[in-house]
Amino acid sequence: MAAVYRTHMSIIGDILTTTRDEIPDETGASVTYLIRKANVSHARISKILETLVQQGLLEQTNSDRACKYKISPRGREFLQAYRGFREFAENFGLRI
Amino acid sequence: MEFVFEIILNLIGFVVGLAIGILSRIGFKNTGSPTLFRLTIAFLSISIGFGAVGAGYMIESLVIRSGEIESWVQTLGIGIQTIGYFFIAFSHSIKSFFPKSRYFRSIIVPLFVIPGNSIEHIIRSISFILLIYGTIETIMSYMESKKSGTIFVASGLGLLALGEFLGWYSVLFPESVLYFISISTKIVGLGALFVPISRVPLMGMKHGGSL
Numbered sequence: 001m002a003a004v005y006r007t008h009m010s011i012i013g014d015i016l017t018t019t020r021d022e023i024p025d026e027t028g029a030s031v032t033y034l035i036r037k038a039n040v041s042h043a044r045i046s047k048i049l050e051t052l053v054q055q056g057l058l059e060q061t062n063s064d065r066a067c068k069y070k071i072s073p074r075g076r077e078f079l080q081a082y083r084g085f086r087e088f089a090e091n092f093g094l095r096i
Numbered sequence: 097m098e099f100v101f102e103i104i105l106n107l108i109g110f111v112v113g114l115a116i117g118i119l120s121r122i123g124f125k126n127t128g129s130p131t132l133f134r135l136t137i138a139f140l141s142i143s144i145g146f147g148a149v150g151a152g153y154m155i156e157s158l159v160i161r162s163g164e165i166e167s168w169v170q171t172l173g174i175g176i177q178t179i180g181y182f183f184i185a186f187s188h189s190i191k192s193f194f195p196k197s198r199y200f201r202s203i204i205v206p207l208f209v210i211p212g213n214s215i216e217h218i219i220r221s222i223s224f225i226l227l228i229y230g231t232i233e234t235i236m237s238y239m240e241s242k243k244s245g246t247i248f249v250a251s252g253l254g255l256l257a258l259g260e261f262l263g264w265y266s267v268l269f270p271e272s273v274l275y276f277i278s279i280s281t282k283i284v285g286l287g288a289l290f291v292p293i294s295r296v297p298l299m300g301m302k303h304g305g306s307l
Contacts, residue, residue: 009129078126084296085123089131091245091292093237094187096129 009096012048013086014038016079019058019071028061028068099157099165105279106150106173112286113143113180116293131187138183142286145177171216174263178223181260184253185226188233220264227257245292255285 006014018037023029029037035045049069052058057075061068071079082096089096117139124132152169156162234250259282266274 007129007131009127081126085127085129085132087245088119088123088293088296089129089135090237090241090243091249091296092135092184092187093234093241093246093249094131094135096123096127096131 007095013082016075019069028070030066030068099153103150103153105283106146108283109146109286110143112290113139117143134183134187138180141180142177145173149173175219178219181223181226185230220260224257224260227253248288248292252285252288255281
């Protein structure tokens, strides 16, 4: 089976989905957990997480001296819009 | 009467293209996706192309009244539409052949790929090839995703291709009904493109940052 290339946007979608639906506890998801779930390298996910926090889509929490991430209300809105537009593009046989 | 029919058909094309273009633009603004950026250019070009031909007919019937639309107006409108078809086809080619990098491939690469012709039938034949390519790629995407919306889009692109072919053929028979059939087919094609889009739940997001 051919490998499916994931766009930058779809990786962001996966990270936000994980922080919304699959966080292990109320404090949020750790970087290690997100790396495993979103299947992205540490270097790449660090940059993406920084951007998402800056944009207000993720909230950073400190728990047991480790950074954890939770989706923000704005992130939820973004994720909903992202899914709508992903479907829009998929109707054209394209990926966003 | 003939002009009224052409004006209506071209204006429908203008409105449908504009609606899809605006939705794509909203999507691009909210997500920053290069794919949605290309779809914005594609459908706004298609809309402007139909609008230019429709406006040409309107000006001709209301102001000039010579009984025949200027051929350069028709060529200009079809040329602008071709740019739109090119961007649809190009988005597919990027997905298939250039799976990496971002904005460079959105805008810069097409400038080196698209040939600059102004003769109507050559433009139509280019449109036809681009649309056939887009149709085939969309059908292949449907085979993977099995999403019903995708088959509507494939049908729409296929009908646009058929419309372009008939339009090109009507150059050989200028007084026949082929042109009407061509533009009607293209309008039905645009309608088919709009069907799945109208069902997508798109909400007005306020996120404007660059991701």
